[in-house]
Amino acid sequence: xxxxxxxxxxxxxxxxxxxxxxxxxxxxxxxxxxxxxxxxxxxxxxxxxxxxxxxxxxxxxxxxxxxxxxxxxxxxxxxxxxxxxxxxxxxxxxxxxxxxxxxxxxxxxxxxxxxxxxxxxxxxxxxxxxxxxxxxxxxxxxxxxxxxxxxxxxxxxxxxxxxxxxxxxxxxxxxxxxxxxxxxxxxxxxxxxxxxxxxxxxxxxxxxxxxxxxxxxxxxxxxxxxxxxxxxxxxxxxxxxxxxxxxxxxxxxxxxxxxxxxxxxxxxxxxxxxxxxxxxxxxxxxxxxxxxxxxxxxxxxxxxxxxxxxxxxxxxxxxxxxxxxxxxxxxxx
Amino acid sequence: xxxxxxxxxxxxxxxxxxxxxxxxxxxxxxxxxxxxxxxxxxxxxxxxxxxxxxxxxxxxxxxxxxxxxxxxxxxxxxxxxxxxxxxxxxxxxxxxxxxxxxxxxxxxxxxxxxxxxxxxxxxxxxxxxxxxxxxxxxxxxxxxxxxxxxxxxxxxxxxxxxxxxxxxxxxxxxxxxxxxxxxxxxxxxxxxxxxxxxxxxxxxxxxxxxxxxxxxxxxxxxxxxxxxxxxxxxxxxxxxxxxxxxxxxxxxxxxxxxxxxxxxxxxxxxxxxxxxxxxxxxxxxxxxxxxxxxxxxxxxxxxxxxxxxxxxxxxxxxxxxxxxxxxxxxxxxxxxxxxxxxxxxxxxxxxxxxxxxxxxxxxxxxxxxxxxxxxxxxxxxxxxxxxxxxxxxxxxxxxxxxxxxxxxxxxxxxxxxxxxxxxxxxxxxxxxxxxxxxxxxxxxxxxxxxxxxxxxxxxxxxxxxxxxxxxxxxxxxxxxxxxxxxxxxxxxxxxxxxxxx
Numbered sequence: 001x002x003x004x005x006x007x008x009x010x011x012x013x014x015x016x017x018x019x020x021x022x023x024x025x026x027x028x029x030x031x032x033x034x035x036x037x038x039x040x041x042x043x044x045x046x047x048x049x050x051x052x053x054x055x056x057x058x059x060x061x062x063x064x065x066x067x068x069x070x071x072x073x074x075x076x077x078x079x080x081x082x083x084x085x086x087x088x089x090x091x092x093x094x095x096x097x098x099x100x101x102x103x104x105x106x107x108x109x110x111x112x113x114x115x116x117x118x119x120x121x122x123x124x125x126x127x128x129x130x131x132x133x134x135x136x137x138x139x140x141x142x143x144x145x146x147x148x149x150x151x152x153x154x155x156x157x158x159x160x161x162x163x164x165x166x167x168x169x170x171x172x173x174x175x176x177x178x179x180x181x182x183x184x185x186x187x188x189x190x191x192x193x194x195x196x197x198x199x200x201x202x203x204x205x206x207x208x209x210x211x212x213x214x215x216x217x218x219x220x221x222x223x224x225x226x227x228x229x230x231x232x233x234x235x236x237x238x239x240x241x242x243x244x245x246x247x248x249x250x251x252x253x254x255x256x257x258x259x260x261x262x263x264x265x266x267x268x269x270x271x272x273x274x275x276x277x278x279x280x281x282x283x284x285x286x287x288x289x290x291x292x293x294x295x296x297x298x299x300x301x302x303x304x305x306x307x308x309x310x311x312x313x314x315x316x317x318x319x320x321x322x323x324x325x326x327x328x329x330x331x332x333x
Numbered sequence: 334x335x336x337x338x339x340x341x342x343x344x345x346x347x348x349x350x351x352x353x354x355x356x357x358x359x360x361x362x363x364x365x366x367x368x369x370x371x372x373x374x375x376x377x378x379x380x381x382x383x384x385x386x387x388x389x390x391x392x393x394x395x396x397x398x399x400x401x402x403x404x405x406x407x408x409x410x411x412x413x414x415x416x417x418x419x420x421x422x423x424x425x426x427x428x429x430x431x432x433x434x435x436x437x438x439x440x441x442x443x444x445x446x447x448x449x450x451x452x453x454x455x456x457x458x459x460x461x462x463x464x465x466x467x468x469x470x471x472x473x474x475x476x477x478x479x480x481x482x483x484x485x486x487x488x489x490x491x492x493x494x495x496x497x498x499x500x501x502x503x504x505x506x507x508x509x510x511x512x513x514x515x516x517x518x519x520x521x522x523x524x525x526x527x528x529x530x531x532x533x534x535x536x537x538x539x540x541x542x543x544x545x546x547x548x549x550x551x552x553x554x555x556x557x558x559x560x561x562x563x564x565x566x567x568x569x570x571x572x573x574x575x576x577x578x579x580x581x582x583x584x585x586x587x588x589x590x591x592x593x594x595x596x597x598x599x600x601x602x603x604x605x606x607x608x609x610x611x612x613x614x615x616x617x618x619x620x621x622x623x624x625x626x627x628x629x630x631x632x633x634x635x636x637x638x639x640x641x642x643x644x645x646x647x648x649x650x651x652x653x654x655x656x657x658x659x660x661x662x663x664x665x666x667x668x669x670x671x672x673x674x675x676x677x678x679x680x681x682x683x684x685x686x687x688x689x690x691x692x693x694x695x696x697x698x699x700x701x702x703x704x705x706x707x708x709x710x711x712x713x714x715x716x717x718x719x720x721x722x723x724x725x726x727x728x729x730x731x732x733x734x735x736x737x738x739x740x741x742x743x744x745x746x747x748x749x750x751x752x753x754x755x756x757x758x759x760x761x762x763x764x765x766x767x768x769x770x771x772x773x774x775x776x777x778x779x780x781x782x783x784x785x786x787x788x789x790x791x792x793x794x795x796x797x798x799x800x801x802x803x804x805x806x807x808x809x810x811x812x813x814x815x816x817x818x819x820x821x822x823x824x825x826x827x828x829x830x831x832x833x834x
Contacts, residue, residue: 179698181691184683191678192677194673195667195672195673195675197655199688200687200691202656258679259678
């Protein structure tokens with residue numbers, strides 16, 4: 001009985017994803033077509049890649065709002081450096097280093113100076129966006145190196161590089177979270193930072209590392225984006241951070257820290273992507289899409305709350321969506 | 334004396350639990366009655382009935398001889414009842430005056446009459462005999478003064494029945510003295526005081542009579558505290574004798590395991606020198622704020638060392654980082670399990686494995702080895718849990734504590750620092766924890782434990798370090814430990830304390 005219940009609970013988000021895809025398949029013509037599916041997967045690569053490290057940040061009970069700006073800065077910087085040196089490798093390196101440095105700054109202020117990460121990254125979001133405009137003089141920067149575009153449009157085994165990169169991030173950070181001491185420490189710190197510190201977890205080091213990873217991965221996603229659009233755009237990815245956080249929360253990552261699964265994040269990313277894709281196929285005007293995206297975020301946060309409390313004003317969740325702790329309570333008392 | 338407040342055959346059940354069963358007792362005007370019992374004995378249910386938060390299923394309350402039935406907290410307050418809770422219910426950003434007169438500010442023509450309010454507030458504060466600025470924001474006051482304001486609120490309403498729920502749990506020694514004085518004043522005024530506490534020393538100091546609850550039942554009534562011994566009181570609370578609860582076992586001690594020399598840091602006023610041997614169980618006794626927890630945090634590297642040194646088995650310990658202390662063989666079981674020990678949503682096994690993992694220095698988690706080790710430790714410590722993956726927050730306090738001890742066994746800690754190891758744990762589980770402590774010491778480990786429960790310190794420790802106001806006041810071998818010696822060392826001596834300051 002217990003085993004089947006937890007099995008169902010594990011499947012909860014997957015069932016939700018299947019329902020979403022089946023529903024959209026029925027309602028939206030062409031939705032399940034191979035061509036559209038491919039486009040859908042490609043369209044979620046930006047959010048999906050960054051969501052893997054955002055998962056770690058949220059699991060730490062922190063948040064990072066600067067990822068959209070980092071994406072823009074790294075794309076622009078890569079374009080500028082390639083333009084000036086002619087070296088694709090140097091350009092990519094410059095973008096990645098810039099992202100990692102932003103992450104280091106975020107992590108240092110949060111972990112050492114103990115400032116709330118919401119405020120810290122709100123500030124760096126503005127600063128880094130400003131830097132992106134400064135580096136590019138406010139203009140789109142074209143990239144005079146065709147071979148750089150391969151990163152965005154090239155394929156391996158018929159699958160685009162951005163998709164491969166996202167898959168690598170899913171697998172890599174999934175392993176990091178589940179199988180390494182670092183990943184378990186992230187969850188422990190998010191669950192109870194003081195207990196983790198007193199149990200010997202290097203709290204400061206873990207916090208800083210996670211923010212550095214987040215900055216580097218956001219930068220990587222920004223570089224890939226620049227390759228796809230063949231230029232560095234200083235005003236790209238505004239509001240991206242919210243889409244990434246929505247996807248994570250939708251995938252069961254708790255905003256109060258300590259709870260995260262990579263499978264949940266993958267599912268959250270695809271639910272968001274499917275909704276967006278369906279709206280496009282149905283020719284819903286952009287203005288409505290904002291409303292729908294915000295609605296999904298709101299639903300995701302309420303969902304997070306529901307999962308924690310098990311019910312909300314008498315609305316009770318199906319048992320497989322309830323958090324494990326809740327189940328234990330009701331079965332032992 | 335007539336009974337101002339009487340509980341008459343009060344019964345209360347919750348689904349699956351009988352919280353109170355046929356409990357009767359009374360408090361007269363000018364009487365301080367202590368209400369004692371283990372956790373879960375029914376003390377807080379009794380208070381909640383008095384506060385109007387719960388309605389009894391059977392029986393009821395009488396105030397001044399008349400039956401009362403409270404529909405809610407307002408009815409209770411209207412009948413002259415005030416409850417001083419453990420967690421204070423004050424608005425931290427309002428002033429003292431505003432808090433004292435909250436909800437009943439004097440007004441003139443719809444506007445607050447500030448002068449009248451201030452006069453009233455000053456009258457109440459002088460009644461308390463406390464120098465508190467009526468215009469100060471409550472947030473800026475220390476916890477002890479805040480509690481005075483809570484008492485002041487009761488005086489402002491002229492409450493005749495005042496119940497204190499573990500009032501000293503967050504007070505310093507000096508603040509506790511002040512509280513004792515104020516309660517004595519309230520008694521002289523002819524109010525009826527109900528004093529809930531598990532601290533023996535306070536109960537013996539302030540109360541006239543004691544009612545003991547056990548498992549929701551009335552387990553003893555002692556009308557005269559002066560004629561009561563601690564042992565009798567404990568036996569009544571636990572339902573068994575002292576010897577059965579502690580079941581002390583003697584054992585030989587080995588080489589010096591911990592040497593503390595001239596250690597100073599936050600919370601300590603005088604340098605601490607101490608040697609502790611392998612196999613020794615060293616108890617630390619003192620009032621809240623005496624510096625026990627602070628000393629443990631210093632040893633463990635969780636607080637900055639100002640001077641002095643600590644060596645573990647002859648090797649100097651570099652202070653300032655718990656990770657180094659853990660690597661040197663220390664382990665801490667914090668007093669505040671919820672905030673400092675457990676990772677609540679993580680499983681029992683995860684909570685046990687966390688410390689060991691962080692000292693092995695490999696990047697990957699060795700699932701199989703960990704699972705084997707945590708399973709055998711769960712068995713060894715007899716942690717009652719549905720599975721190793723069950724979130725630890727769902728376990729009882731005793732089982733959480735056993736899992737935290739298991740955490741340090743997994744990391745092979747040789748020296749355990751246990752701060753209030755049985756706080757919030759019921760008698761059965763406490764005996765189990767003591768038995769584990771003896772067993773670990775028999776294995777040659779060293780245990781330092783702090784407790785403000787005097788019978789526990791006397792029952793379990795081989796030697797007792799008594800602390801007072803940030804300094805070691807004395808070290809008493811088990812054979813010489815009596816409640817008199819310990820209390821005399823622990824209580825601040827008024828004359829000397831003021832000379833020290």
